[in-house]
Amino acid sequence: MSMPYDRVKLARDNKRPTGLDYIRNLFTDFVEMHGDRYYGDDPAIVGGIARLGENPVTVLAMEKGHTAKERTRRNFGAPHPEGYRKALRLMKQAEKFGRPVICFVDTSGAYCGVGAEERGQGCAIAQNLLELSTLCVPVISIIIGEGGSGGALALALADRVWMLQNAVYSVISPEGCASILWKDSAKAAEAASSLKLTAEDAKSLGIADKILSEKELGKQEFYCRIRMLLARQLQELEEDAELVSKRYDRFRKLGTGEESQ
Amino acid sequence: MALINFLKPKNQLEEGGRTAAPVQQDAGEPEKKCPNCHKEIPLSRLWANHLVCPCGYHFRMKARQRIQMLADKDSFQERDGSWKRGNPLGFPGYQEKMETAQVASGEEEAVICGTARLGGYPCCLFVMEPYFMMGSMGSVVGEKITRLFEYAVDHQLPVIGFTVSGGARMQEGLLSLIQMAKTSGAVKRHSDAGLLYIAVLTDPTTGGVTASFAMEADILLAEPGATVGFAGARVVEQTTQKALPKGFQKAEFVLEHGFLDAIVSRGSQKKVLTQLLSLHAKGGPI
Structure with missing residues (x-):
């Protein structure tokens, strides 16, 4: 088994399938929707409507891009508030039309910039969490690469959270953690181990429900397998009359502590 | 040892000069230098003015002192005061850090929750503690706040929350994030039940707390000069490699950008909160 920091490097590898690769390979009839209706369109989050098999779904994906040019255009997958607001708009629309929402999460974190702060990065993430917690349609989130803190969680308050085998999910980057705690970003590998950020860790903490094997990653067999898993899972969730209260309970039971004597 | 140095100035200020060791008469009255106007202000004067300098600078305040300032006399009843969590991930150094924080703050954790009356109006109240790991949110903070909102729904009460936080507590990893x-x-759930939630953001309110319950209130107030943001200013500066605009992330800047309802100085908070509670009250004060 590889070390946690090796997983971090794998999760960041720019040859890994990105959000758009999943959209292109898992769905048909994808129509992209742009803009948050307040300020602008954020290329770091791609959203739209597509079909999974026969059924319409709303798809939201963080997109890092593969080439240097694409990666720059996509801001390396670090969303601005308008990205989260676009996502929220499309989620609410999915609710209106009774479509499930499927999210692909891949970001080092919400963008740390002046404009992002001026336009309320924290507020945008908070609003997504608030609305996702009672969205009346099934939500499945798949962490396909990096699940970077609140910026990732804003699309991962879901009925099911799945992680790719080499994806990571963390409250802070290992470099950030090492630099704050030990004033030494070179200790990132150590921090990565302490943070318990691998898919296996997330599953044992009850935060991820399923780990998706990376066998044949990016090949048709790989996408075919995920398409089948998604279809089966959506069917189960759509039949569940207590969907929203179960979503509440899913997060409610995590990290509770206890009353001491 | 370093711990003592760390504790001394803060506790002296926070206790209004009433430290364990009696103040020497001939040493004169202890003073605190204001980082805004750079004047030495006698602690007794600061203490009498809710730790606000005559220039308007708001010093950090311990959670219990805020409760004392806000709640009607003897009305505060703490809930879940002994809620605890160990070191769930076995994070190196976390246990020691918690113990230091407990000594520094005199609290078990980074938030105090309970019920209280303000100007006669009953409410649920949570106040975060700056001297406990800068109000960072781990399992216990999240759990206590969640339990308070659930209690407020069951008892049809408004919630008033004072936030101060460096964000999610990294020593609890994903459990903090969640x-x-x-x-x-x-x-x-509290909002859908038609109940009022007022948040007062104090210095600093950042990271995962800003990006969750701090920014989710019906009414968002802040203390003058409080830093309110998602990313830390230094991180923003490093990421963008540009100088930050004047007053970046200060409450006044955040208000100007449309993310706060009002800035309320400490001396007026009880009056404003009581007024807001009364404007939403179905019954009168009790």
């Missing part, structure tokens, strides 16, 4: 989702769910 508290953002958990608390947001509880706030939403």
Whole structure:
């Protein structure tokens, strides 16, 4: 088994399938929707409507891009508030039309910039969490690469959270953690181990429900397998009359502590 | 040892000069230098003015002192005061850090929750503690706040929350992150029940707390000069490699950008909160 920091490097590898690769390979009839209706369109989050098999779904994906040019255009997958607001708009629309929402999460974190702060990065993430917690349609989130803190969680308050085998999910980057705690970003590998950020860790903490094997990653067999898993899972969730209260309970039971004597 | 140096100035200030060691008469009255006007202000004067300098600078305040300042006399009843959590991930150094924080703050954790009356109006109240790991949110903070919102729904009470936080507590890893989702769910249920939630953001309110329950209130107030933001200013500067605009992330800047309802100085908070409670009250004060 590889070390946690090796997983971090794998999760960041720019040859890994990105959000758009999943959209292109898992769905048909994808129509992209742009803009948050307040300020602008954020290329770091791609959203739209597509079909999974026969059924319409709303798809939201963080997109890092593969080439240097694409990666720059996509801001390396670090969303601005308008990205989260676009996502929220499309989620609410999915609710209106009774479509499930499927999210692909891949970001080092919400963008740390002046404009992002001026336009309320924290507020945008908070609003997504608030609305996702009672969205009346099934939500499945798949962490396909990096699940970077609140910026990732804003699309991962879901009925099911799945992680790719080499994806990571963390409250802070290992470099950030090492630099704050030990004033030494070179200790990132150590921090990565302490943070318990691998898919296996997330599953044992009850935060991820399923780990998706990376066998044949990016090949048709790989996408075919995920398409089948998604279809089966959506069917189960759509039949569940207590969907929203179960979503509440899913997060409610995590990290509770206890009353001491 | 370093611990003592760390504790001394803060506790002296926070206790209004009433430290364990009696102040020497001939040493004169202890003073505190204001980082804004750079004047030496006698502690007794600061203490009498809720730790606000005559120039208007708001010093940090311990959670219990805020409660004392806000709640009607003898009305505060703490809830879940002994809620605890060990070191769930076995994070190196976390246990020691918690113990230091407990000594520094005199609290078990980074938030105090309970019920109280303000100007006669009953409410649920949570106040975060700056001297406990800068109000960072781990499992216990998330759980206590969630439980308070659930209690408020069951008893049809408004919630008033004072936030101060460096963000999610990294020593609890994903369990801290997930508290953002958990608390947001509880706030939403409270909101859907038609109940009022007022947040007062104090210096600093950042990271995962800003991006969850702090920014989810019906009414968002802040203390003058409080830093309110998602990313830390230094991180923003490093990421963008540009000088930050004047007053970046200060409450006044955040108000100007449309993310706060009002800035309320400490001396007026009880009056304003009581007024807001009365404007939403179905019954009168009790």
